[in-house]
Structure formats: structure tokens, C-alpha cells
Amino acid sequence: MPATARTAPSPWSLFLLDPQKLLFSLSSFIAAAITLGVAFEASLPRPWWALLTVYVTAQPMAGAFRPKVLYRLGGILTGAAMTILLVPNLQHAPELLVLCLAAWTGFCIYLAVLDRTPRAFLFQMAAFSSAVISFPYLDDPADIFTTTISRVEEMAVAIVSVSVVHGILQPWSATPVIRDRAHAFLVHAARWTREALGRRHTRLEYEHRRMLAADVTELGMMAIHLPFDQRPASVGRLVVLGMQKQLATILPLASAAANRLDMLSALAPLEPALAQLVDDVRAWLAEPVAEQCASGGELAARCRRHAAQSEQPATWKGLLRASLCARMAEFIEAQVEGCRLAHQVEKPSAPVQVDVAKNRREKSFPLARDHGLAMLAGMATAAALILYCTVWILLAWPSGSATAAFAALITCSFAAQDDPAPVLGRYLGATLLTFPLAAFYLFAVLPRVDGYGMLVVTLAPALLAIGYVQAMPAWSARALPMFSCLIVALGFLDRFIADFATFINVGMAQVGGIIATIVIAKLFRSVNVRWTAGRMVRGHWSEIGQMASLARPFRPAQWTGKAVDRLGQIAARMAVAEGSDTLHAADGLADLRIGRNVIAIRRAALRLPAPMYEAVREVLEGISTLFQARARKGELLPPPASLLASIDKAIAAGSRVILPEPAHVALLALVGMRCNLFPHAPAPRMVSDV
Template identity: 60%
Template sequence: MPRPPTNSLRPGERFVVEPDKLLFSLGTFAAAAIVLIITFTASLPRPWWALLTVYVTAQPLAGATAPKVLYRLSGIALGACVTLALVPNMQNSPVLLVVCLAIWTGLCIYLAVLDRTPRAFLYQMAAFSAAVISFPYLDNPNDIFMTTISRVQEMIVAIICVTAVHTIMRPMDVRHTIRKRACSFLVHASRWTADALGTRHTVLEYEHRRMLAADVTELGIIASNLPADSRQALSTRATVTELQHRLAALLPLASAAANRLDKLRALDAVDAETANLVGRVIGYLREPPDVANQFDDELSTRCRALSAAHASSNRWSSLLAANLCDRMAAFIDTLHVARTLVRAIDDSAIDVTPHLREVDKTRLFPLPRDHGIALLAGVATTTAVLIYCAVWILLAWPSGSTTAAFAALITCSFAAQDDPAPVIGRYLMATLSTFPLAALYLFVLLPRVDGTAMLIVMLAPALLWMGYLQADPARAARALPMLSCFIVAMGFLDRLHVDFAAFANTGLAQLAGIVTTLAVTKLFRSANLRWRAHQILHRNWSDLARLADPREPLDTQSWTAHAVDRLGQLAARMALIGAADALHEADGLIDLRIGRNIIQARQALQYSREHTRIAIQSTLMEISQLYQARLREGKALAGSASLLGALDRSIGATMDKTEEVGDRTLLALVALRCNLFPNAHPLEVDA
């Protein structure tokens, strides 16, 4: 089920003003007031563009604005250069000019969706600025140079003002946001693990997977703002990077422990000591973090001791129990380190050096790039812009240029989302609900305003309220359309110009832009949900085929990062696909566990004796061939009898206590057998 809004009000619940959000709204309004004063004083022709830019670029995080300002300014400059290169040289070929601008916008959106870092703002602003500068003046491009200079000035003034104000006021600390998000993840993961160990393990709900995996990925994106937020940015960035790796490990460890316990219960082989230990782990996970930390070392040590005792036996049930205890110990250790790292984000007195591995490019948490989805977003944007312009030109609509510019704004704002259609639908409803307020201001209140100071005072109630909504994640999706409709509908100029026909025409242009964007989005992106899920799943299988091939180089960190990120993306799509769809036979979480065990088995090859190394290599090649077959057939094929035999021989060879690979390799092979052959008969090993 979808995650409920974090701050939505329940019946009978009182609305409470939160200081951080109010401070953000006050800061953004202060920036808007400064922008209005500057634009009116400097007689810039379109003050409303500057005012709109303030709210489009404002971010609720203190460090989220500063690192993006350079990208945004660079994007504006790039968009302006493209405008000056295209419009004057193609003014006699309007169709060709529109096609070139549409292709440029689509290319920028392709790059923005492909690059999932703050650098994407450069491409978004390049697309947005070129559209808002070019489209409104295609009918009369003779003065395009001065128009471009004016639009660039208005947007630059807005970005500089909002950046300066929020840097000074610092409405929300990025580190606080990271700590809050990580704490939420740890509480959620502990609660689910306790429930899974306490009852018969079932497959995780896709929404829970999406939430947990998405939180791990989002931490890195938020952490990219740290250099502008903290003087100890490097050390904090290292802490957050390590925290990401620890959180990513919790997902497969928790599900693996629950899976092994499920198998033991199915065999009725849970002995009293193991049952008692599982009960203690469940109690530990349900304790508050401050209380639970007192038991970390003792409980982890007991789990590992019982794991070693079970691993000394050749019985299959003992190997499963050893695997269970080992995974519980690893989960507890990882959870303890993650909690320590979370506390260290705010408390510099905590020494996290023992928990930090070398921070270099290989330790960063890389995000996979999806060229297919990015290309689809770019093509959808190009098509949408062409449709806007075709309607505008064919109907000779006086406000059609506003439709194209406004629709480009919406497309650029939501292009990075997987399926923007629901958000754009809410955007439409929020826009409709704001027209009465804009009409009240334009026709009733503003005619009584005299001077910039009185205008700012008059605008304060509406802008402060919308700015507060913008700082609330549960309501932010409503804030931007409300602000856009409110500001664009009034169209602040150096002199008040009240014209109901122009107001209605502009409003219809905005609605037309939103409706067209919604229609194109549904056509190109909503209908391809299953195809995109297939693409993500196939990339995961392709990576696993390479990971299992002993001849390929081993890149553990990149694979884990990609697998966790894809787990979140796949779960988000699976939640919207019918339960009868064959895609549900593929389990991204099982693939994540398989990949981690493959890595452990491959790392043991260099320490193994020849006969054991040959057995493990044979097993890995069989696994690689299985995933290659899945890629060819396009479905989750079951493992072959040959693979099961290879796994059993590897397990038997690794049980030799003279081997140097140790119990962990044995447990990794046992885990592979459980994951690849969940319904296979228990392994029979010679005593």
C-alpha cells in the first residue's frame, strides 16, 4: 500500500505550525520581496518571471540551494546561448525553428533524467530557459537579443537572491534531514525484521521494499549537498557514504535470516537453543535504539558462537541453523555500526574511524544510468513541445506561446519521475483551485495598491501560505502549481494592467499546457510500466551473469549499489502491476541476496585448494549460464539439475575442515542453494 503523507491531518487533529517550515516560507518570501524591489527599481520588463523563478528554485534544505546555484546559472546561460543561436537564424523558417527547440528541450531532459545528481539542474534549466525565452517571442523575433538579456537578468537576480537569503537563514540543515531519514530507515528495518523472524517468513510487500531501497539511494543524493552545508563536509560525506553501504547490507541480511528460519521451521528442526536466541534477537530489535545498543556485542557474539557450533556438523538442518545465526549476527553488527554512524552525523565527538573503510571512488555509492528511460522521457518531451506548438500555430491562438512555455516548465519539472502523470493530474487540480484567489487579488486587491512596499504587504498572506506548503513534503506537490498559477495569472509588470480577457486567456493557456502535458505523459510513459520493469529486471540479470563469471573482474561496491537502487525501482513498478503478471515470479530481493553470496564465493577462490576451487568455479559458471538463459528467454527460469548438483558438490568440498576458506564460504554456498532452489530436497552430506 502507498506510504501515507507524513504530515497529513487526521480527523480531529489540530494543525500545528512547524518552525522549520515557517522559517523556510519567511526566507523565500524575503527573497521574493527583494527580487520585486530590484526588478521594479531596475525597470526589468517582466518582474513576474523573476518572482516565479524564486519559488521554482527555492529548496527546503539549507545546503540544497547553494550547490545547485552554479548549475542553475550555467543552465540559464546555456539556454540563452541556444536561443540566440537558433531564433535569429531560423526566424524565416518557423516550423524548423520549433522542431529544433523541441529537440533541444528533449535532449536536455534526456540528460537530466540520465544524470541523477544535482548536476541535472543544469540540463533542466537549459531546457526551461530556452523555452521561456524563445516561445513567447517567436511571432516577433526581431528584438530577441534584448528579450533574452532581460529574461536572463530576471532569472539570475531571482536565483542569487533566494540563494543568499536561504544561505543566511538556513531553514533546514541537510545533516538533520539525513539523520532523520536514516533513523526512519533503521526503525522500519528493525521492525520488519522482528516481525519476519517472529512468524513464518513471507515475501516482503513491494511498497516496503521500495521505501527501504529508495531511502538508501536518496541518502546519497541528499549527501551531495553536504559540501555547501558543513565545514566538515569531507568527513561527514565519508560517514554518510559508509552509512549507505551499511544500510544497503541490512536488506539482504534481514531477508536471508528470515528465509533460513522459514526453512528450519518447515523441517521442524529449530532446536531450543536456536529458538531462544531468535527470541532474544526479536526482543532486541523491538527495543528502543538506546536500550538495544547495550546488548549489541554480547548478542552478536552469542549468534556467532552458535553459528560456529552448528557449522561443525554435516547435517543440512545444522547448516541452515548456522546460516541463520551468521546472518543474524551480521545484521546486528551492521545495525550497530549504522546507528553509530547516524549519531556521528550530528555529534562530532563520536569516533567513527574504526567503522570507515578507505573513502575513494570505489567506495562511493554509484547510481546506475538508465538510457532507455531517459530516452523515453526525452522523446516524450520533444513530442509534447511539438504538439503544443502545432495547436498554437494552427489555431493562431494569441496566448498559445504561453501554453508552450508553461507546458515546457511542467515537463521539465517532472521529467525525472518514473510516471509523472499522477503528479501532473494533481498539478491540474491545484491550478484550478488557485484561479479564484488570483482573480481576487488581480481584480479586487491590487487596484487599491500604491507602491512596491504596499504590494509586498498585500502579497504576504498568499505567498507565505504557499511557501509553507512548499516546505512540507506531503503538500509540496500542490505548492508549485498554486504558486505558478497565482504569479503567472497576475503577470506583474511595472504598471498594473487589469484585463479580464487577458486573465482568462492566460488561464486557459496554462490549463491547456497542463492537459497536453498530461495526455502526452500518459501516452508515452504511463503505458510502458511493464516494459520498464522488464528492462530493469533484465539489467539485473545481466549484471548477475557477469558477476558470477569467474573470468570477469569483480566490482563488489558498484554491483551492490546498482542492485539496491534497482530493487527500489522494480518494487515501485511491481506494486502497480497485476498480481497475475509473470513478472512477479522474479524477486529482486532474492537476486540481491544471490549476488552478495556470489561475491563471497568468488572472494574465496584465491584461498581454496585446487579441487575446491574447481568445484566453486563450476558452480559459478552454472549460475552465470542460468542468468544468461533468463536473459535469452525473458523470464525467471528455474535452476537446472546440473546447477543443483554443482552446488551440492561445492558444499561437500568446502566442508573439508582443512580448507582455508572457512565457514563463511560454506554458508555462502548454502545460501545460494536456498535462494536458487527454494523447494529442493534437503542436502544429504556424508558424515
Template identity: 60%
Template structure:
């Protein structure tokens, strides 16, 4: 066996925080020491930088849940059915906000839901002492959260900076392999795995960046630098895919020119080289841009395709090299110049429908738990409701939480013998606080070590829950076998009931969720192409990359032959990025061209509205090809400013994505002169 020092330090830190928490709780004679001890391990996180924001959010959530409990329970004490309905609705609403938020702020809503549930349900039938009970629960949880945050910050103050650096370099490694494969035309079985890993790395960077204002050791790195890195990483995915798409069209219909083929070979060689050779990328980018301009000057369709491939290669290399430079500078002193054009945040895609489903399922489950408990007059029914609320809140964000709850049940069953051994064999021979902590050390350190392992951490929460709750940890030792069995049955009942309710209410398949994500993507694409709507390209790109990861993660669950496999989320992402320069060019072209470009955008918007309405993949209307070809012809015959040049490149790319099998357009030969002069056009 090998012992990981970092995981062991994490476990020791958690154990020390648990010891401090129990000492304070015992000294203050708080009524539920076991609840404070469990809160220590529920809130422990391996990264210290993540403690401070989560600590604040959790404390705010506990306070919010306590306020709601005190406001609702005494006023509805004579109507337990209405009280259960109100608390279930409140818990469901909090879970809705937590699933919708998808940032560390979600801990506020989770703790508000959970704290109100565990405080109120045990006292639904006897709410006379609700204020004292609420104060005790808040004090216990507050002591635990403060203890674990301070101890971990002192003993293992691991900064967010190396985590961000490792995540960025992980992305770059995946991007290198994936880019070489797609540029060489070898899209193998790992395609979805690479997409999922790339999009996941980009999204997680933003999650970690939220912690930076709370991380004093992250002085050399700022949120703005991370967001700039995040945007560059997000840009590499559609740009590499776009270049590969153009190369595929050229190879199938016209054959790749030797000059372009040589450029492609040098690009793949650079991608396969070590990071020390990144200085060569400037020459590659210049060569790509030179080849693109030469091809555009020739003006025929194969040349425009070659120009599109070349410029996408240049943009990809620039984004990749910039991301690599930013990643290498993370954690190093000194300022790094970042363009003002970068967005100040990275917007995540949010799905109100999935969040509503999670909240409604949580509320319905809690109502069912309480109905069974009250009708059966079960003495430990309140514990069942509390455990059910804990489990439901913990796994609310999953498409189908039942597999996770099943593993939770198995881990609980495995821990019961250990809890019984401690309660009936070890603890009767323990006298005093010091001996209690010494005897608990082996079990808690072992579970804490499991919690520090990302692969096994889901097992830790049920193990801690079973072990701590089953033993009680009251101020005076009590070894009551009937109480132990009753508590164990209550825990298992809460888990089994949660599993049953989850299978009834939350059996949303990955295929169903996948369709929702795709429809949301199509809806935003239609809005992006609608010239009547304002648009923020950075926000749209961020949400699309986020959805790209969600689609890649779920599409593997679609059965073979399903029409969802025909969906190319990267093609949608490429089309959206091509809409952006066309919209920007509208105010820089003559009226006739502006009309044609407007028809193109309207056709794209209608195409994605049709997909959203029918909830399936439909090909673009062939009539859209006419304004696209007319716009390409109108732009390529003029002397182009930068906006028009970008629009021409976008239209060529859009035609390849929407109509890959269409015949080459008939273009006017030769260029006319169009110069913008003051007071009119000449």
C-alpha cells in the same frame, strides 16, 4: 488551526526573497518581473544545505540554455519548422540526462531545457531581439536564484545533518519492525511497504550527502561517514532476509535446534529493546559465530544450514549495530573510525531506456504544441508552449505523469478566482512598491506555507504559476480583462495539451517499468557471476538496494495473480551477495575445486541470462545443483581459511535460494587435511 513555526519561517523567507527580487527587477527595469518572481518560488527549498549545490547547478543550467538559444535561434530564423525541431530535440536530450542522473546535478539539465524553451519559443517568429531577450531572462532568473538562496541561508539555515540523522533513524525503526517479522516467519501485508521504506531511506541518504560539501554547518559529519552509514544500512536488508530464509528451510525440513531457537529469541528481544541496550549486541554476535563454527565442524547438512543461519544473524546484528552507532554519532563532535574498505560513494541504478522514453516524449510533446500554435496563429501560443515545457520538464521522471498533471490542472483552476480578485479588485487601489508587497503578502505567505508542507507541496507550483503569471507584474499596472482571459486560456491550454500528450506518449504502466527494473537486475547479476568480468561488490549492492525500492514501490500495482508477484528481489539480492565470496575464493582453492566453483558461477550467470532473454521468472536448471553440491562437499572436508569458509557459507545459501525444495546433499564425512605451504600444497 495550529501553525508550524518552521513552515511559517520558510514562507516568510521566501516572501522576503520575493520582495528583494521584485525591488531589484523594478529598479533595473527588467522586462518580465513576473518571471523573476515565479523563479523565486520554483527554486525555494525547505533545507538550506540543499540551496548551494542547486543554486550552482541552476545558474549553470540557465547559462547553458541561454547559450544554446543564442546559437540556434538566429541561425534558423528563416526555417521555423527546423528551429522547432532543433529546440525540441535539445529539450528532450536535456530531460534524458536529467532523468538518467537522479542526483541534484539533474537541476542543471532541467534548467537548461526549461530556460532554452521559455526564451526561444516566444521569439520563433520574430528572433531579431533574441540576444536582448535572452539577456533579460537570464538576469531575471539569476537575481531570483541568488536572492532566494541568500535569504534562506541567513533566515532559516537548516543543516543537512539533522535530516540525515532523522532519515537514518527512520530506517532503523523500519528495519527493527521488519526484521522481527521476517525472523519470526510473519511476512504480512506490510512486507512490500517495509521494503519500499527501507530502500527509499537508503537511497535518499546518498542524495542528501551530496549537499554536505556545501553545508558549512555540517562540520561534524562528512560525506565518507554518511556513505559508510549508507552501506551498513544497505547490508541489513539482505542479511536479515538471508537469515530468515535459512531458518525457514531448517524449520520445514529438519526442525530448529533449541540452541539456535534460543539465539533467535534473544536476537528478536534485542531488536525490540531500546537503543540504550545496544551494548549487548557484542555478546550476541560472539554467540552466533561460536554456534556457526561448532555447526560447521559437525559437517552434516542440517548443521551447515544452522551455521549459515547463525552467521547471517551475526552479520546482520553487526551491520545493524554499526549503522546504529554511526547514526547516533551524526552531528556530534569528534572523529569516528571508519574502515578503509568502505566505498567512497553509493551508486544509483540508472535506466537508459526510461530516460530515452522521457526525453523522446518531451521532444514529441513540444513539437506538437508548437505545430498547433503555429498552424492556428494563436497570439498566446508561445505562452502555451512555455507552460507545456515547464510542466513536461517538472514531471518527466514519473512513470505516468498524467495523475500529477491532473492535480496540477485542479490547483490552477482553484487559483484563478484569487488571481482575478487581486488583478481587478485589489491592485487598482495599490500605489507604489511598498503597498504592492503588503497586499501580496497574505496570498504569497499562504502559498509559501503550503509549499513547506511535504504532503501539499505539489499544489504550490501551479498555484504560484497561475497567480503570478495571470497578474503579469509589469513595471506599470495593466488590468486588461481580455489579456487576463487569453493568458489563462494559454495556461490551461498548456496544461491540458500536456495532459493529452502525456497520455499518448507516457502511459508506461508501473508493470512495464517493473519488468524493466527486474531485467536490469538480472543482467547485472549475470555480469557479476561472469568470472571474465571485473566486479565491484559495493557498487553492485548499492544499485541492487536502489532497485529493491523501485520494485517494492511498483509491485503493488501489479494485478493479483500476475507472475511478477512471484519475483523475489530480495532473493536475487541474496544470490548476488553469495556470488561475491565465491569469486573471491577462486584464487585460494585447489584446481579441482576452482573448476567446480567456476561451473557454479557459470551456471548462475546462464540462469540470469535466461531470465533476461525471456523477460520472465524461470527456475534454475537442475543441472546447476551438481557443481554446487560437489563444491560444498569439496570445501567442507578441508581445513578452511577465511576465503574458503566464506565461500562454503555462500554456496550453502545459494543452494537454499536457488533450490529451496531440493533434497539434502550427500556429504563426505570427516575432514581431510589441506595446508598451504611455501612451494606447493601438502
């Protein structure tokens, strides 16, 4: 099981060689050597750009790179086509050309930030390939077609080389990673639920919800790799999608059971039979995942029998007991089904039932996308490029075009982050530290090198060392600026040229591009983490309000998945947010449970008895009004007393008669709604209490 807490690596860990990281570095170096040899043999004008592309696109998981090859190549071709379309036609209007290039780059970044799948690499590559091709030649665009073709050839050679070499030396399959992630999720969910049912869950909530929600989302990202798996396909994407949907329901069901248990315990000590059932569920959760699958069906049946016995006569305590047992049964069934699907991933010969037709229709797991944040990233990128080019043109700086290209590359690389300035600061520090190494190579080592073979041997120590750093997750962000500084400063060409003025000028262009990017990030992108989380919370509230409105179309199919994904994003940001404010007071799990209760009520609404239907209408209108108001004001507004009265009225109407299954589900959803919105309200007056 993965560690639940990560600590910062010790600097001494750099001296403890990991074979897997060393293999990654060696694979990247071999790809770089092949790329450099092809570039020299084909007389490509900028071999250094091909070499840099190798390390920009290389990733520690070779399999994670494989499905992105086509996206990256497609992005390069798209960016090149846009360059050929814009530059020759607007070369006599440089201001308009800069505006168009900036707008195009910003639009691509908007799509990349919005997408959040490997397909985003297509948009990202389209953005900075057009930037790095166009900006260095804006002052002399006459030969832009030949230049564009050369850049495409250099980048394509690098991407193909690194993909082939990593695929051969690092054979990687998505299936074991998906299996391990699913198993880790089930273990985390079982541990969290066991502690929640033991009434010790409050302090664990933020960390666990972040881990569990992130595991669910990442399963979908990994499933995209399955068609590109180097080994024979052992698990279908539809099976992973079915498992992903099943796991997404575990978190709200487990938290709902814990919530009902808290409510019951606050009223009175648990009855011996119920206490024994809860203890048995907790003991079942302590078993290994494989054993849970074998004994879970019988335990879920016990919970359902206890739920049926608890509802007659209809009292508030009885409804709470029924809700607790029903949610425990649903959680156990979801956990067992998740175990079975994870077993299908591990042993594909095992029979398993998956709703293939439904999964084919839905294609993929839903992700929560924020158009506002994506637009902010795109507009900031466009504004940054306009400012770069304005300063470069006004200063008439000879290396200004290179600065604009470097700045565009860096801006596009960090566009998805809420506040890239701290990372860019480390980027600048790594660049400055690499300059002495670049100067040593350029003026002391390379003048004594003769031929391609000796060049590769000479570069091996530096490239292997930095490549090893790139394979370390905690240090990988520093590797790219080190590669960029070293490779660009050396300026690999078919003939060696060591000019100190050129070296200083190129170095100033790199540093200037980074500093300009930091300044722009401070001006446009230093978004407070709590502000970003606040936008997501308001979006969550708005969706619940819209879903509860009977006047709006009811589309609940993908809501739970999107809500779990958004919950993970919010929790990750709130984990690093300082202070105690409204956002920390907002309970994402409670909102998730309320949304699922709204879905259950609306699905059953048309089959409810007339008195209960009218009361339920009032409840849904109150929920819609409350959550729309929360979304507008960005505050955790308390629910009004009128909503409590409406919920109690609907519960009373539903408890008067024995309800069929859809209406019974709605009754338990109303119980859950009351527990989540009014946890401290006195027990309602039931018909059986009169």
C-alpha cells in the same frame, strides 16, 4: 522514529497552522517582495517572471535548496548560451530551429532523469530555461540576445534572493537530518529482522524493503548537502558514505538469516542451544539502538562460535546452522558498525574507524540508473515540443508561443515520473480554481493600488496562503499551478494594465499548455507502473547473470549499493501496482542474496581446491545462463535440475576437507545459493551421510 505508514491529510489540517510551514511561507514572501522590488528598480522587462521563479525554486527545506543554487544558476546560463547559439543562426529555418531546440531539451531531460542527484537540477534548468527564453520569440528573434540577458537577470535575482532569505530565516543543517535518517533505518532494520527471525516477515516484506532501501539511498542525497552546511561541518561526507555502505549490507544479511531459519525450522525443531541463541538475538534487537552498540560484539562472537561448532561433522543441517549463525553474526556486526557511525554523526568527537582511503576512491554511493527510461523521458519531451510548435504554427495562434513555453515548463517539471498524467490533471484543476482569484485581483484590487509598498501588502494574503500550501507535502503539487496562474495572469509590469482580452488570452495559453501536456503524456508517457518495475527487475537479473559469468570482468565493488537502490525503486512501484503477476512473484531480497553469494564465490574461486573449483565453475555457468534467460524473457523462469545437481556437487566437494577462510566463505555462499534457488528441494546427500 518516523511513522511507518502515512495517511492522507484531512482538509481540516489546512486550518491548523504549523509554525515551521508558516515560517517557510513568510520567507518565500519576503524573497518575492525583494525580488519584485529589485526587478522594478532595475527596470527588468518581466518582473512577473522573476516573481514566479522565486516560488518555482523555493523548497520547504532551505538547506536542501542551498547546494542547488549553483546548479540552477549554471543550468540557466547553459540554457541561455544554447539559445544565443541556436536562435540567431537558425532564425531563417524555423523548422530546423524547432527540431534543434526540441532535441536539446530532450537531451537535457535525459541527463536529468538519469542523474538522480541534485546535479540533475542543472540539466533541468538548462532544458526549460532555453525553452521559455526561445519559444516566445521564435516569430521575432531579432532581439533574442537582449531578451536572453533579461531572462537570465530575472531568474538569477530570484534564485539569489530566495536562497539568502531562506538561509537567514530558516537556518538548516544537513547533519541532524542525516542522523535522524540513519537512526530511523537502524530502528526499522532491527524491527524487521526481529519479526523475520520470529517467522512473521512475509506480510511485512514489501513495505519494509521499500522503507529501508529508500533510507539508504536518501542518506547519500543528504550527504551532498554537507559541503554547503550553514553550521560548522560536524560530520564528513566520507563518514556518511561509510555509514551508507554499512547500512546497505544490513538488509541482505538480515533476510539471509531469516531464510536459513525458515529452512531449518522446516526440517525439524531447532536445537535448544540454537533456539536460545535466536531468542537472544531477537531480545538484543528489541533493545534501543544505543544499547545494541554496547552488547553486540559479544553476541556476534557467540554466533560465530556456534557456527564453527555446527559444521563438524559436515551435514546439511549443520551447514544450515552454520550459515544461519554466520549471517546473524555478520548482521549484528553490520548493525553495530552502523550504530557507531550514526553515533559519529551525532557526536563527532567520538572515535570511529572509517576506511577513508577506499571511500575517497569511490566518491559516492552507487545509484541504479536506467538509460532506457531516461531516453524515453527525453524523447517524449522532444516529441511533445515538436507537436506543440507544429500546432501553434499551423493554427497561427497569437498566444501559441506562450502555450509552447508553458507546456515546455510543465513537461520538464514532470519528466521524471512514470505517468505524469494524473498529476497534470490535478495541476489543471488547481489552475482553473485560481483563475477567479486572479480575476478578482486584476480587475477589483490592483486598480486601487498605488506604489510598490501597497502592492506588496495587497499581495501578501494570497502569496502567504499559497506559500503555506506549498510547505505541505501532500498539497505542494497544487501550489505551483496556483502561483503560476496568479502571477502570470496579473502580469506585473512597471505600469498597471488591466485588459480583459489579454487576461483571457493568457489564461487560455496556460490552460492550453497544460491540456497539450496531458495529451502528450497520455500518448508518450502513460507507462504502466508494472512495465517500469519489470524493466528494473530484468536489469537486476541481467546484472546477476553478467556477474556470474567467468568470461566477463568482475566488478562487484558497487553492486550491493546499486541493488539495494534498485530494490527500493521496484518495491515503491510494486506497492501501487495492481494484480498478481510474475513481478509480484519475483523475490527481490532473494535475488539480492543470490548476487551477494555470487560475489563471495567469485572472490574465492581462484583459491578453491581443484575439485571444488570445477564444480563451482558449473554453478556459476548455470547461474549466469538462468538469470540471462530470465532477463531476456522477462519471466521468473524456474532454475533447472542440472543447476541443483551442480550446487550439490560443489557443496559435497567443499565439505570433504577443512577449508581455509576464503573457501569456507564460498561454501556458505553455495549453501545460501541452494536455499534461495531451491527452497523446497530435499536435503542433499553429504559425505558424512554415507
